Amino acid sequence: MFGASLPSVPASAVPDDVYLLDVREDDEWAAGHAPAAHHLPMTELPARLAEIPQDRDVAVICRAGGRSAQVVGYLLRNGWDQVRNVDGGMGDWAAAGRPVVTDDGQPGRVA
Template identity: 75%
Template sequence: MFGPRVPTVTVPEIADDVYLLDVREDDEWLAGHAPGAHHLPMMELPTRLAEVPGDREVAVICRSGGRSAQVVTYLLRNGWETVHNVEGGMGEWAAAGRPMVDGDGQPGRVL
């Protein structure tokens, strides 16, 4: 479906200095996201591509890993070299007990 194997990273493997790119929709982001993540809905990526740094590691996350895998493929085809799909997405993030906040800075949930 995505062509060549999409590079992945597990939630525990994500270092604190990785650029975490959340490609979910606004309502999903507002319900709960990783503190410090950068929000860029998947459908806006082509017009906002310059916002994604090309000089550092990028981990792309969505709810379960499907949309983020598509974004990783797109970034790789457009010159990004160090980009990974977060295996299991925000569902796995929550299951691992990693912090989440909602749009008001309160404890978040996966939508």
Template identity: 70%
Template sequence: MFASNLPTVTAADVPADAYLLDVREADEWAAGHAPDAHHLPMMEVPARLAEIPADADVVVVCRSGGRSGQVVGYLMNNGWDNVRNLDGGMRQWAAAGRPLASENGHPARVI
């Protein structure tokens, strides 16, 4: 795992204009996500690289930081130098009091 030397950002320090890339599965996304996030499941990233900005601040997030760390490493190995991992993932996002939205009609939560 290469998570230790990856660029990270804390939930409190995510810039308002960052492109928040949520790489969790569909059920996790539906239960609760950042309101302005973009959903792109981890396994679809290689086929959908063109959707990820190369010229904007990109913050990658999953539940706790493991999967998003792998995606950050993958993107960096493919030429992205504008990506950071959300330290602690959506768990820390919620703990920091950042907003959540759901897609399933239930109160937003991190699963």
């Protein structure tokens, strides 16, 4: 959908030590997210770029992979080189049996 040159990783293969950037909206995040994810809604990205590390691997995730792919493209154009899109987003994350939690650590759901 976004071209073969966009770096990506299957949700089932995202390393535990990666900086996982969740670009979904607040209500999606509140319903459930990966335990170690960092929340930064896509609409706030330009104003908050300094929060995203450039010295380590970054995996970007959304609900299905479309918004995160746009963010990966944006980051690549703005100097990030260790960034990948999480294929299939949180839907594939949950389907792969990876944990989804709410802010209080309770089981969450993908919204």
